[in-house]
Amino acid sequence: xxxxxxxxxxxxxxxxxxxxxxxxxxxxxxxxxxxxxxxxxxxxxxxxxxxxxxxxxxxxxxxxxxxxxxxxxxxxxxxxxxxxxxxxxxxxxxxxxxxxxxxxxxxxxxxxxxxxxxxxxxxxxxxxxxxxxxxxxxx
Amino acid sequence: xxxxxxxxxxxxxxxxxxxxxxxxxxxxxxxxxxxxxxxxxxxxxxxxxxxxxxxxxxxxxxxxxxxxxxxxxxxxxxxxxxxxxxxxxx
Numbered sequence: 655x656x657x658x659x660x661x662x663x664x665x666x667x668x669x670x671x672x673x674x675x676x677x678x679x680x681x682x683x684x685x686x687x688x689x690x691x692x693x694x695x696x697x698x699x700x701x702x703x704x705x706x707x708x709x710x711x712x713x714x715x716x717x718x719x720x721x722x723x724x725x726x727x728x729x730x731x732x733x734x735x736x737x738x739x740x741x742x743x744x745x746x747x748x749x750x751x752x753x754x755x756x757x758x759x760x761x762x763x764x765x766x767x768x769x770x771x772x773x774x775x776x777x778x779x780x781x782x783x784x785x786x787x788x789x790x791x792x793x
Numbered sequence: 794x795x796x797x798x799x800x801x802x803x804x805x806x807x808x809x810x811x812x813x814x815x816x817x818x819x820x821x822x823x824x825x826x827x828x829x830x831x832x833x834x835x836x837x838x839x840x841x842x843x844x845x846x847x848x849x850x851x852x853x854x855x856x857x858x859x860x861x862x863x864x865x866x867x868x869x870x871x872x873x874x875x876x877x878x879x880x881x882x883x
Binding site: 758759761764765766768769770773774775776777 | 805806807808809810812813814817835837840
């Protein structure tokens with residue numbers, strides 16, 4: 655089953671995946687850091703529902719909480735990391751067409767937060783994206 | 794041109810995305826003509842960066858390093874290496 659993206663349904667399935675995936679639990683066992691992902695419209699995109707943000711609280715291989723943030727109603731949380739990307743780039747990340755490291759090196763995925771921590775924990779970042787790829791997105 | 798492998802011990806990772814990208818772009822900008830930065834592989838567990846270069850000699854590679862990089866990620870091993878391309882088996 656595929657889920658609309660971004661949506662609460664997609665996010666809840668992602669939480670289930672993160673909290674049941676043994677590989678993620680192992681790879682991310684030392685990760686401590688919540689994250690907000692701001693999903694921006696493509697250039698010229700008239701979508702009214704963007705930008706929107708996804709907040710995930712990731713802690714020692716588990717996702718403690720997750721929610722969508724309506725940026726018109728609420729300020730972004732003060733998370734350890736804030737990532738920003740256009741929705742088409744995020745879709746490419748989640749369907750495997752765009753490598754996460756390449757996305758960061760080209761600033762298609764912009765990172766605010768401690769880059770040193772992220773680079774030391776690249777396997778966790780890559781495995782988080784692998785888990786995201788397990789949740790099918792409705793085209 | 795010969796290939797070289799350089800192993801850096803990463804003592805200090807860049808604090809921001811911009812610092813990381815700008816630093817690597819600076820290296821790449823200098824690496825042209827008789828020197829090419831081909832690939833890098835990061836071993837985050839060991840904090841090591843394995844870099845493959847094509848160059849006439851080691852000096853040409855070292856000239857590409859921006860100031861401070863030798864302290865941030867000192868070279869702890871370097872050697873001229875020989876390429877075995879698996880595509881040649883096809």
